[in-house]
Amino acid sequence: PSPGSGYHAAEAYNNEVYVEETPHTPTLDYRVPQWCYPLSIHHGEAICYSPWGGNYRSSLGTRCELSCDRGFRLFGQRSVQCLPSRHWSGMAYCRQIRCHVLLALHYGSYQCTAGVLVDSRCDYACLPGYQLEGDRTRMCMEDGRWSGSEPICVDIEPPKIRCPDSRERIAEPEKLTATVYWDPPHVKDSADGIIKRVTLRGPEPGSEFPEGEHVIRYTAYDQAYNRASCKFVVRVQVSRCPVLKPPQNGYLSCTSAGNNYGAMCNYFCDGGYDRQGTPSRICQSSHQWSGSQPTCVPMQINVDVNSAASLLDQFFEKRRLLIVSAPDPSDRFYKMQIAMLQQATCGLDLRHITIIELVGQPPSEVGRIQEQQLSASIIEQLRQFLQITRSRFNMVLVDKQGTDRERFIEPIDTDQLFDFIDTYLLSSQEATRHAENRDLCE
Template identity: 75%
Template structure:
């Protein structure tokens, strides 16, 4: 080596070192102060030169946090080009910026990152109260609330500053703790009115006073108004009152309504009942009815009395007694009025094929005929051998002739007339009719409401 060469190399090496290396944790010496902030610069789109000596970024110093770095050149080169660092903050601090940065060829880190202290907002003042906090608005600070004497704290008594920068719970309030005074009417018991299941009940409204400022906000009634109709049973009436501070007071009383009842009546055999109201309450009346073909024997009406007993005695329904020994057709027909329907079958001869066919079908439908209150009257033959009968009862010649004239029934051919319970001619037939057709006509057009109810109850009786 030539003389002076060593001195020249040393000078050049000193310049290189002084322009390439920086104080740890201080950035670029005088150009950068003690901070973690690194400006982002785009990496030039040129092929990177190969460095024999590692190029260093300034050493990271994360205040209130730490950086975990990995270098492609090994653990001794944690600030060399290509080094990647994962950043995190201590508890109570929030990371602002990128979580991962890299040392770029321009000797700068790829991002600006720092740790900011977590703080909650200042709590609002408490009306008629105050609070004290253990550490102001910092993380984990606990604030305790208290109210002035005479007021009660509603809500959270303690709140804590959480990791997300918000307080736990919600703002409490201090309220007046003295409720108003409220007095309800006395409970009462009433008897239902005759023939009704209800009664009218009156009372004076509840009286309210306030012990604080004397101001009553409003009184609310929960339940029927005084003078309302109350049904049987116990009814709880409530009043609610609020003062100016919205303190609430409540009171209640009961209205008990009793219904006097008689034993439940049973309908007579071959009959039914029609009752008012509930059927066995005080004042209710029950009327007895008999099925078609039966007549009532005894009182037709009974009343439930305040002694819980029925007036009168139980009537009976006995088979209808048909009196054929009458002087006129009107007297005969009156016996069936509102009780039975009549089917008058007329034929010129007992051997008439229509008559025989019709008679056979009707004999097989006895149950259905009786269920629909239908009585058969037969007028068969020609004078002087004409026969008229209702079951086993024989009709006189005068009544036979009267029926034919009254209902316009011919002797010359087979024909039938169907008469309703009201005595009105409802339908006529010149050929035999099946029981099903006849029953369908009755069920569709002629049944009363009570008969329809009984028909539903006895639908399967003839099956």
């Protein structure tokens, strides 16, 4: 070797070559188009960027951005790179997004366009009689949740109620009322069919209704306390006759209202008057009274009788008797009493009092009623029957039943006499008539 050749003299005797071994590695070639397997994501998309352009979708160093179609969610790496090991740096897949199953709607339902998948639209509806409160439509969103909130079906519609028809009735004979029946109202709930309660304002069916117009109202409540009402009218008419007038010197006593169908009116005469004609009349369905109006005529006193009892019987329940007895017509007590009685004839007649005078001693004894003379035998029987003495002035008051009610041994002022009669002897009917005619004698 020549100088400058690079070899040394000592080296000439050793010709072995030592080579240092290195591990086997693939030859990196960035131009191989499919260095990694081609990426394909079901229901998704991979957008890749290669240093060598668009034709190198999976060459060494390519980076891909992964995404899913609408309605799918990515699980795994969002970005992967093609590595020298010919594998991608990660894995990913797309899973379909689902919303939870919607709860069943009480008293309603819903219908969905695509079940529980994204963009599915569910429309709610309520059963008849219910109204939807809340969201009528809900959408399944990309985050797997439903839009809005769950609505409810509310019973806001009142029940349906129909009352029976209005009715008219004629009062029953001798009554001012009519018994009226009806069926209960027809009630139906527009929602669940359940009626909580039905209330009645007014009389119950089968009640007695007086004359006039009566409104009956029913109210129905459903479970949600919605209510509905209906009403009908009950009209009661009383069939009537013309109002009767009492007879002169008499009065009427009528049943019921006095002139309604079936009512009976009885005719009575004042004390000292006798009735001539029919004693009673009835209001008929033709609105006319039966019979004709009677009259009251002054009673005829028959003194030609066989006994004092027969004489007194004529006054039974008609007149009171005031028997005035004196030993002599010139008796001063007798003259005073007769003078007072003559000045009070109106008050005596108003109280139905007839005066009998027994004056003197046999055989010239005189007995008279008004202008009629009594026989000696009748006078004697009267004195014995009523225990009336001839020896002194005395006076006996006999009531309409023939009972001895009071005795006087001295003249009595007519005001005192009348006060006693008014307080103790008048019937309720007489008291009423007396109050009506109080002013006649003033």
